[in-house]
Amino acid sequence: MAREECKALLDGFNKTTACYHHLVLTVGGSADSQNLRQELQKTRQKAQELAVSTCARLTAVLRDRGLAADERAEFERLWVAFSGCLDLLEADMRRALELGAAFPLHAPRRPLVRTGVAGASSGVAARALSTRSLRLEAEGDFDVADLRELEREVLQVGEMIDNMEMKVNVPRWTVQARQAAGAELLSTVNAGPSSVVSVEERGGGCDPRKALAAILFGAVLLAAVALAVCVAKLS
DSSP states (O other): OOOEEEEEEHHHHHHHHHHHOOOOOOOTTTTTTHHHHHHHHHHHHHHHHHHHHHHHHHHHHTTOTTTHHHHHHHHHHHHHHHHHHHHHHHHHHHHHHHHHSSSSSSSSOOOOOOOOOOOOHHHHHHHHHTTOHHHHTTTTTHHHHHHHHHEEEEEEEHHHHHHHHHOOOOOGGGGOOSOOOOOOOOHHHHGGGGGGOOOHHTOOOHHHHHHHHHHHHHHHHHHHHHHHHHHHHHH
């Protein structure tokens, strides 16, 4: 029961971290907006909640000295997968902090895409962009406050990683995988007898008549190319 619970928590944490990674890649681009920053905030907070729950559950199980050897090996594999995912989350949070500071939402900045439009139309565009909604004006400092909060959360995740290594000592190089590399690919290929088609089933041996026709076609093609080269030189 504990194993299934830890797997479910780790699966949710893994998916949330992957979603946060893809969102971070769009910061500073053409799709960057306040909605994106809010979605980043919600996603990273959800990821941290799942990280705390997963860490507490795995720590409680691995510190149990009465745990069987085979069960301990399985939970150690989950622990290594969790610690690696947490490292990726910390790296993405640091990247989001750097990109958010480099590309503030409500401060003048160099546009990422130059459209080539200049002259009187730029003034019209500026007046159109200045008509923001009351909600955006009220939340004009959202990105600034969020960056300060993100900076604190990065430190908290770093402290969590340090505490994990102090509470549970599971060296990553001592944990062995249950399957060989690429086993999931081989399992899909060997899923059934219908998935593998032998050479004999596909077409049998080589037909001599087809081979002779291919040779003759190649010879005619070479002769045509040589003739074209000679004509080009004479002209």
